[in-house]
Amino acid sequence: MQDPNEDTEWNDVLRAKGILAPKQKEAEITEEQIQEMMDDAINRRTDLRSGENGSKKIDDMSLDELDELEDSEDEEVLEQYRQRRIAEMRAFAEKAKFGTVREISGQDYVSEVTKAGDGIWVVIHLYANGVPLCSLIHHHMQQLAAKFPQTKFLRSIATTCIPNFPEKNLPTIFVYNEGQLKKQYIGPLELRGEKLTLDELEFLLGKVGAISTEIKEDPRPQIRDKMLSDLESQNIDFY
Numbered sequence: 001m002q003d004p005n006e007d008t009e010w011n012d013v014l015r016a017k018g019i020l021a022p023k024q025k026e027a028e029i030t031e032e033q034i035q036e037m038m039d040d041a042i043n044r045r046t047d048l049r050s051g052e053n054g055s056k057k058i059d060d061m062s063l064d065e066l067d068e069l070e071d072s073e074d075e076e077v078l079e080q081y082r083q084r085r086i087a088e089m090r091a092f093a094e095k096a097k098f099g100t101v102r103e104i105s106g107q108d109y110v111s112e113v114t115k116a117g118d119g120i121w122v123v124i125h126l127y128a129n130g131v132p133l134c135s136l137i138h139h140h141m142q143q144l145a146a147k148f149p150q151t152k153f154l155r156s157i158a159t160t161c162i163p164n165f166p167e168k169n170l171p172t173i174f175v176y177n178e179g180q181l182k183k184q185y186i187g188p189l190e191l192r193g194e195k196l197t198l199d200e201l202e203f204l205l206g207k208v209g210a211i212s213t214e215i216k217e218d219p220r221p222q223i224r225d226k227m228l229s230d231l232e233s234q235n236i237d238f239y
Contacts, residue, residue, distance in 0.1 A: 098153065099145055099149035100153070101154065105156065115179060118178060119177075120177070123151060125141060126158035126174070133194050141153050200220050
C-alpha cells in the first residue's frame with residue numbers, strides 16, 4: 001500500500017483534488033523547548049549551580065556550553081559508576097576464592113581454620129566414614145560451598161583433629177570467623193537428624209552469619225505446628 005504521506009507527484013495531485021488529506025507536518029522542536037529541556041536536566045545537578053572552583057556558572061552558559069557540559073558530565077557519571085562496579089567485582093573475586101569442600105588433616109587446622117584470614121568465615125565438618133548423617137551433611141555442604149564461594153567450607157575426620165573424639169558426637173560442625181569460634185553444632189540432635197534438608201542447613205549457617213542467605217525463617221515446621229496439623233487431619237479437637 002502506498003504511503004499517503006510520501007512525497008510523490010501522484011500524491012500531490014491527489015491532495016490537490018482533495019482525495020488525500022494534506023500531508024501531516026512533523027512536529028518541530030523549537031529552540032525554546034530545547035532550552036527548557038536543558039534547564040530541566042541542569043536543575044537536577046545542583047552541585048554545579050554555584051560555579052565553585054572557578055567554573056562558569058550554569059546560568060551564564062550558552063546552549064553550546066550547556067550541551068558540552070551535559071555530554072561531559074554524563075561521561076563522568078558513567079565512568080564513576082564503571083570504576084565502582086570494577087572495584088566491587090574485584091572485591092568479590094578476591095573473597096570468592098573457595099567454592100568447594102576441602103579435606104584437611106589435624107595438622108592443617110590452625111592454618112586453615114583459626115588463621116584463615118581477616119573477614120573469612122570457615123565452616124568445618126568433623127565426620128567419620130560410615131555415618132549416614134555425615135554423608136548427608138557432606139552432600140549438602142558441597143552445594144552450599146558452590147553457592148557461597150566467599151565462605152571456606154572444610155571437612156576432616158574427627159579423630160585426626162581431636163584424638164578420641166566420641167562418635168556419638170558426630171557429625172559436628174564448627175563455625176569460625178577470624179579465628180574465633182562463633183557456633184558449634186554437635187551431634188545428630190543439634191543437626192536435626194537424617195531428615196536434615198539443604199535449606200535447613202543453609203538457614204542454620206545463615207543465622208550465625210557464615211553465609212549471606214535469603215532464608216530468614218526456619219524451613220522446618222515447629223513441633224507444635226506439626227502436632228496441630230496432624231490433629232486437624234484426624235479431625236480431633238483438643239481445645
